[in-house]
Amino acid sequence: MSENTTNNKNVRDDEIDLLDLFRRMGRTLSRWGNALGTAFLISLVFLLRRWLPLVLSIIFGFSASYLFKATSASSYTSDLVLRTNAMPPADMISYINRLHTFCLEQNKPALSNAIAVTGNQANNIIDISAFWIIDYGHDGIPDLVDYDNKHVVYDTVNVRMKDRLDIRVRISSPQELTNVRSGIIKFIDGDPLFQQINSVRLRQNKEMLARLDYDILQLDSLQKFKYFQETKNRIPQNASQLIFLQEQKTQLFYADIYDLYSRKQALESDRDLHKEIVTVISEFSIPARRDNGGMYYGKYLIPIFFFVTLLIMILLANRRKLEEVYNKY
Numbered sequence: 001m002s003e004n005t006t007n008n009k010n011v012r013d014d015e016i017d018l019l020d021l022f023r024r025m026g027r028t029l030s031r032w033g034n035a036l037g038t039a040f041l042i043s044l045v046f047l048l049r050r051w052l053p054l055v056l057s058i059i060f061g062f063s064a065s066y067l068f069k070a071t072s073a074s075s076y077t078s079d080l081v082l083r084t085n086a087m088p089p090a091d092m093i094s095y096i097n098r099l100h101t102f103c104l105e106q107n108k109p110a111l112s113n114a115i116a117v118t119g120n121q122a123n124n125i126i127d128i129s130a131f132w133i134i135d136y137g138h139d140g141i142p143d144l145v146d147y148d149n150k151h152v153v154y155d156t157v158n159v160r161m162k163d164r165l166d167i168r169v170r171i172s173s174p175q176e177l178t179n180v181r182s183g184i185i186k187f188i189d190g191d192p193l194f195q196q197i198n199s200v201r202l203r204q205n206k207e208m209l210a211r212l213d214y215d216i217l218q219l220d221s222l223q224k225f226k227y228f229q230e231t232k233n234r235i236p237q238n239a240s241q242l243i244f245l246q247e248q249k250t251q252l253f254y255a256d257i258y259d260l261y262s263r264k265q266a267l268e269s270d271r272d273l274h275k276e277i278v279t280v281i282s283e284f285s286i287p288a289r290r291d292n293g294g295m296y297y298g299k300y301l302i303p304i305f306f307f308v309t310l311l312i313m314i315l316l317a318n319r320r321k322l323e324e325v326y327n328k329y
Contacts, residue, residue, distance in 0.1 A: 050313050057309035061302030068297040075126060075291045076174045079145070080167040080181060081133070081282035085274040086198035089132065089165045092278070095191065096130035096167060096184070103127045115183025117176075125180065126170040132160045164281060170291070177284040185278070194277045205271050212264045219257050 084092050102111040112122035134151055136143040136158045145166040169180055188194060
């Protein structure tokens with residue numbers, strides 16, 4: 001009996017301890033809620049009593065943003081999408097990013113010589129960079145440009161496109177985009193290795209088309225021969241031979257011929273539409289607004305002005321306590 005009594009007492013003690021734990025948790029949460037509510041009310045009253053300096057800080061932030069806009073050089077961004085016909089995009093991106101290096105190093109003479117523009121036109125160019133185009137779902141449709149170069153190359157679902165790339169140009173005078181576009185194409189077409197590879201591609205295309213024409217002709221002749229041969233075999237040579245009414249299956253080559261025609265049409269399209277090293281898919285467009293407008297600076301300057309003013313207000317409101325702490329230590 002004493003053992004059962006002891007066990008019941010331990011169970012009741014555990015229940016009491018659990019209830020006490022919940023009560024303590026409830027009191028703690030209540031204190032935290034009251035503290036947060038008090039802090040919110042104090043902060044709200046503090047902001048309302050000092051609304052004028054805070055509003056002025058926002059106005060100063062707007063003013064500074066438009067001052068930076070007025071005093072800084074304009075910057076515009078536009079994109080050119082190319083289809084690579086001779087080289088894989090990896091090699092083409094690496095090659096075009098030489099221009100990016102010239103821009104980073106402020107080597108305007110080298111940039112001017114590379115894309116065949118004047119010195120003044122080269123001075124208007126801020127940056128030229130090439131990027132991968134990402135295909136989400138591997139469906140052959142471009143979805144986005146990897147401007148941050150963060151795409152995981154091991155991703156087999158969302159892949160880099162193997163036949164196109166994006167070239168982004170930042171420029172201070174958007175009217176020069178046409179000259180920059182022509183210069184970039186000349187820069188690509190002027191590479192001897194690219195020229196050789198493209199010549200080999202076109203020659204192989206021509207040879208394959210000739211072979212396909214020959215194969216189509218041969219299959220067509222073979223189809224006619226088989227048809228007439230089987231028809232001849234079904235005609236009785238003398239009256240004593242029986243004629244079987246069941247139709248014989250004539251072997252035709254429609255599927256093979258159509259497959260060859262499809263390959264031929266694809267090669268002809270490639271020959272006629274993509275003769276050059278690259279094909280322009282999407283041209284540069286003239287930007288409607290500059291990149292570094294008032295809001296470009298405002299999203300940084302307005303919060304900075306606001307929080308600096310708020311910090312000053314907090315320090316002024318607590319200056320006596322700060323003086324006491326300073327004198328104490």
